[in-house]
Amino acid sequence: MASPKVAVVGAGVIGLSTALCITETCPSCPVTVLSDQFSPNTTSDVAAGMLIPHTYPDTPIHRQKQWFKETFAYLFAISNSAEASEAGIHLVSGWQVFKSTPKEELPFWSDIVLGFRAMSEAELLKFPQHRFGQAFTTLKCDCPPYLLWLEKRLKATGTQMYTRKVADLWELHSEYDIVVNCTGIGAHQLVGDKQLFPVRGQVLKVHAPWVKQFIRDGDGLTYIYPGIDRVTLGGTREKGSWNLCPDAGTTRDIFDRCCSLEPSLQRAQDIEVKVGLRPSRQCVRVQREVLRQGGVKLPVIHNYGHGAGGFSVHRGTANEAAYLVGECISALQGSSSRAKL
Amino acid sequence: MRVAVIGAGVIGLSSALCIHEQFHGLVPSLELEVYADRFTPHTTSDGAAGLWQPYLSDHSNLQETLWNKETFDYLLGHMHSPAAKEMGLFLISGYNLFTEPVPDPSWKNIVLGFRNLTPKELELFPGYSYGWFNTALMLEGRSYLPWLTNRLTQRGVKFFHKKVESFQEVSEDGVDVVLNCSGMRAGELQPDPELQPGRGQVIKVLAPWVKHFIITHDLKSGIYNSPYVIPGSEFTVLGGIYQHGNWSEENSATDHKSVWDSCCWLLPALQKAKIVDEWSGLRPARPSVRLERESIRLGNLQAEVIHNYGHGGFGLTIHWGCAMAAARLFGSILQEKKPLATPPGPRL
Secondary structure (H helix, E strand, O other): OOOOOEEEEOOOHHHHHHHHHHHHHOOOOOEEEEEOOOOOOOHHHHOOOEOOOOOOOOOOHHHHHHHHHHHHHHHHHHHOOOOHHHHOEEEEEEEEEEOOOOOOOOOOOOOOOEEEEEOOHHHHOOOOOOOEEEEEEEEEEOOOHHHHHHHHHHHHOOOEEEEOOOOOHHHHOOOOOEEEEOOHHHHHHHOOOOOOEEEEEEEEEEEOOOOOOEEEEOOOOOEEEEOOOOEEEEOOOEEOOOOOOOOHHHHHHHHHHHHHHOHHHHHOEEEEEEEEEEEEOOOOEEEEEEEEEOOEEEEEEEEEOOHHHHHHHHHHHHHHHHHHHHHHHHHHHHHHHHHHO | OEEEEEOOOHHHHHHHHHHHHHHOOOOOOOEEEEEEOOOOOOOHHHHOOOEOOOOOOOOOOHHHHHHHHHHHHHHHHOOOOOOHHHHOEEEEEEEEEEOOOOOOOOOOOOOEEEEEOOHHHHOOOOOOOEEEEEEEEEEOHHHHHHHHHHHHHHOOOEEEEOOOOOHHHHHHOOOOEEEEOOHHHHHHHOOOOOOEEEEEEEEEEEOOOOOOEEEEOOOOOOOOOOOEEEEOOOOEEEEOOOEEOOOOOOOOHHHHHHHHHHHHHHOHHHHHOEEEEEEEEEEEEOOOOEEEEEEEEEOOEEEEEEEEEOOHHHHHHHHHHHHHHHHHHHHHHHHHHOOOOOOOOOOO
16 A cells, blocks of 8 residues: 555644654655644643643553653753754743642652752742742743744645644545544544543733743642743643633732742733643543444544643653554555455 | 942942941931943943852952852842842843863852752753852843932932042042942042953843853853853843953954854854844953042042942942942941041941
């Protein structure tokens, strides 16, 4: 059979990075990205893009660690290159502070980020309500730049991208041989995954260029993440809410919480409010499936359900999904050569 | 009592503020006047990036180390005040890079979170095999000087756009105490062969993705003769020039190329950064800061002068400790002037 045609559904960080990995592992396969939204209108565009992993309760820790390690290494190399500013990747240092000492003093990712250590007493003086803290340096992927950079890399490989709402994966079986499902929260509808649920996050993106350090409250609810042009202030974690409209009371609350961590934010300008629905799941679904209808088979690779941790593990899960695509291709080519006998 | 401050850089303005804060209540007749031919944004303090960091070695000058610490602690104390942004004050972390191991600096316990770099961090900087990471402060002259000026104006301090040619000139006019904060040009008021320019040239670029300062060191070529990158609130400063004895305030194409090439080699993404300005300035370098009283006989008059100059490339870093020391010297002058009704010591 001619090189199998691959469709990647979804153009957030997961869809684009998965498509890119597929072009790298299977250079002869035509890849097409289909999505109803592209940057700057994806969930990824709302996120700050900080590489601080979220822990998935049902994914083995060693697997999460591997995903994070691969993602960190990949972005580290870009941050160190001439492309860093175009790709929107930069290093940022800062603090994670806790009101009460956390259960595990060393998160699984502490040896992957840079310079991880406990905060000194002198550093903690800046946070009178917090008793313990960790200092480290990590990476940030600014969106839209990172997504636009991925799109540019994809176009350079000949990948086509189309705005298209896919209502059912079966729509694609006549045009494509393999479908990769990176639809994020869209998978709830598209494949009927009831284990997938939204966790609503509202954030403020403000102009405060003197803020060079990140500050995150260990409860994960309040954070200040300085990006290239804007600082992301967060946030909320509203499980089960599908509401994409910004809430004014929430805006006030986020601003107050962040100002109590960093008083100079009182002077922030140009406050933009955004809402995203984290595509949350007990474990990220990176999995092969074969859909059948009548006598027809459609191989599907799922790569969705990254919740609050999409950026942190995106390249690792993209690599895994691309590997599964490779397996699919071998299976297809194996069965087609058997068919010829 | 008339006090004339000569110089409106960070040293002159902060000394004036410190003295006014401590003594205006005790000396009702205190009149403070600032004389300068250059005001913000045209002073040496305005051109500096504003990073709080002393030189690597204090040459056993413990006094200067203490003044540095006093300044850092004072600024850190202002971090949570609503004025911080207006002052141009914010926290920043970053890297000091070396090609060989070096002893820890005198300021390692003054800054926050001082530590050595890990091997993985050193991968970011090919050619450098050793280094430090710490969190320090930025104090941007272009914001801090206007802030100081506003505080002084509110307090009724008068400003005069005028080049003072001699101590005699102000003394004859009836000034009781002169604060000599004339920086690089102190030698024009009183010859000082120890004061020499340490010429620097910087390129200001738009590179908002850079969130850390990076200072490289070449122990053979000396301080600031090796590339550095310092991100400010509006633009990023690229530098790495220190020319002892060079009085030129003109930008040099050779220095531009040296700074640009070396900084782009350090951070390849800088190649894409847009250049918005270039500036040359003269660090008022001296083996040690001149901070002392001098009684000068000028004809019939005796002028009390407090010298506070020669802060090299660490003026912002040391300014408040020096301002406090200058205020103490002023206090001692007051005590001498009123031997019978000795005022209580200045509130420290």
